[in-house]
Amino acid sequence: MSNVSNVENLSPQVIRSLAKEIADLCNDPPEGIKIFPNDEDITDIQAHIEGPAGTPYAGGSFRMKLVLGKNFPSEPPKGFFLTKIFHPNVASNGEICVNTLKKDWKAELGIKHILLTIKCLLIVPNPESALNEEAGKLLLEQYEDYSTRAKLYTEIHAKPMKCMEEKEIPSSPSKNCLEGPMAKKHAGDKKVIDKKKKEKKKVLKRL
Incomplete structure (x- = not known):
């Protein structure tokens, strides 16, 4: 995960648009999501996502980060969970695999859409594109074992x-x-x- 700022590579128009959306998200955040902007680096976007009720992640607070590349918004940002989580679509390094950040990306999709998509991923994981093969296999074949493991990670790593x-x-x-x-x-x-x-x-x- 790169910590290098890409502000200097973004156009003034993109920076203004990004700053406005982040300000709007801070003033009126989506339910269960809190934004933590970096005043010194607008491309460093961090958020806390509350584990949705009815899922193994309920009761947890999951810190995540969006990494905006120099070609944003033409290319999608990368998403990472900074809080350790047991989930089919999250790699061991925290990288998030979701179609919105891959083949389904469109330049007009904003930060809010990305955050809501990642929150939905906690509700409906996609074992077909698993980065964590063990979690994906358990989800498909032994859901109770998957749920128990995910709840344990939530209890240990994500309790606020x-x-x-x-x-x-x-x-x-x-x-x-x-x-x-x-x-x-x-x-x-x-x-x-x-x-x-x-x-x-x-x-x-x-x-």
Whole structure:
């Protein structure tokens, strides 16, 4: 994944159009998607996508990145998940395989369309163009095993409330993580987290 900015290679018209769309997305984001623009590099577009309800990714917050090349929008950007995810259409390096970013790309398609397409990919994976062959095979042949594995990755890597992890819980309730009604639940939460930690360690040994 390249971190080199391509701003200098884009025309002023493309930059203006891109800046307007990003501003619009920040002011009125699609449901379940948050945009994090880079004020110093407009081609560095990052977002968090909430795992859709009813999927193995529900409850997770998945960070992803769009990499705009020097020929954008004539050529599609590349998409990467920065959060580790078990999904047929996501490679081990996070690269996302979806037709919108391949053969179905059109210059008039905007950033919003791309983000919504990637969110839809979490709802309806496409095992026919799998970058993760294991995930694709499980999805087709043993869905329950696929779902369990995907949920586990979501639990380990994509949970947004990091302050609830056992290693980050303070010795006494703090204003940052546990206050008000949450403070009363501290002892109970600690037991649950201890149990989850032991379960995760067992599973991670098998991964």
